[in-house]
Amino acid sequence: MAKPGGAPWWAHVMLYAGGLTMVAAGGTAAVAQYGVYTTNNTLEQEEILGDFQAEMDVENIEGPLNILVLGVDKQGGATRSDTMILVHINKDLSEAAMVSLPRDLYVDIPDCGPGYSNNPCTTKLNHAASISDDWEVTRANVVETIHDLTDLDFHIGATADFNGFVDMVELVGEIEICSWKTFQSHHTERVFEEGCHYYDQEAALDLVRQRYQFYDQIDYDKGLYGDYARQAFQQQAIKSLLTEARAQGFLKDPRKITDLLEGFGDKVTLQLPPGMEVIDLVASLKDLDPEAITSIRTPAHSEENEVGAVEVIGEGEEQADADALWQAMEDDTMDEWIAENQEWIKETG
Template structure:
């Protein structure tokens, strides 16, 4: 899945464009509908001060509709939640088994002229800290835990806290999209074009592709993002390469589409995107997303760099990985 770049961050520009083109009697309802599509989680209040320090802003805090000031780090998750009939049809299983199927830290530099997207392998063994819950309790701390277990035991709050523990980097914002939402966004865009260098035959993701050029619909794009067993060495690291390829293809699709001249299509994309989003409370309104999206107008696809956190096979399990230090630490330090 899965921003990467941000798949989500780049596509979020659609929201700003939709606001600009909605006119006439239905504009107020359309704005209300898109605004209320978005689900918010109060991560800042729940985590409190037990976090990496937040750099002091160079300028006063922006208003809800003004472009955010300074560099930003955004945790983008692709959730494998199976809640709802659409998600169930695409993934199977039950909502209580949801995990962060894809995790990326999107770093936007201060003037929004460049972005770095760092993929975190879900099979990384990490120290999962104790995380506060919305009920006033706490999850259990764990050592040598799978990275993606943080979301399953503590939701977005624990996912953010675990990433901050791993990286030492304060996450300014959180964005999450689920199975059906990702597929719907791709379908609303009209599909995505990419070229595979080798054939894919994965019975688990139900994707079969010959090597060569392909136009993928939403269901196929989701399967491409989830494929690991039918291509390469079958590892999560191989899947990340496919996800990064898909990110670039989606960035190119959004950048090359003249959505602003097609209000109906633009609204369809915006509706699919906002209807699938869970964000922190700093981005859970259309105006706040519009402010972020507006700040990205000068960001070109060529200035979006995709990398993976340096990892090594875990000594305790060759099927798992651990952060490769000091290289991983140097990468995260560059994003602070």
């Protein structure tokens, strides 16, 4: 099995898409050959989606594309997934939306582990990734749980961890992340000030792991309480990485592209459709604009039930909004959904 790791892989791919396309098309033969070889062989590939991989024409790559990104964390001998992001890219591959699923989302899980005699149960989403120390078992359970929730199949799957995120920030130097209030880190003595600031790799990693200090009225007013705050910081970090890399010429300088590939190559795994090479996807995503990535919160609310504090997609309006969101990802009508559902669009300023 390939090693999991890294920040969401597609973010990295988009960073060097333009540059690799230029190299392959107009660079020297040696550099072009190296660029293509490195792209196709740096990122490990593994089975992620199982029966829930959508079909696509790999000879004529176009959107819409739905991508499932599982952020993973190794604890002892086990691998867990506590970040789950659905990425939708539109038909002409120029705009994207990220939907973060709350780790405490109250969902039906097909296999709830030995404690439930491996029967189904309804509990927090992150329980789906804790049923076994065997990552292949837990990964399949997480993917099936997300499919059952959304009824979506995914064209591409990926796993990634925080170490890849740290490496990426080191390459660009600093990234900008905004906070709507001042607070102290739960993990260190670092204080994050209100407003937009640039952070190095250590501070950025600390920031995107925060979720325990966000139960003040301002957090509830913005819909960014608890894990929603962590999701907001993670999504900002991804967009900021893309923007900074573009500004620093990573999309045009083959030497920087090589550094980028070597920095995260052993920290990301993915599953592409049969017959697709990484270079094919890289070239296809070259026009994706970081500023055109929309961050979306899953339509849900907090409540207490028999398993504790959870996020619930409520009956009525929330369920209708969620169902419409999954359908919009399927039908590539995200622009219409976003325009009609501004309450679920994340604003962190």
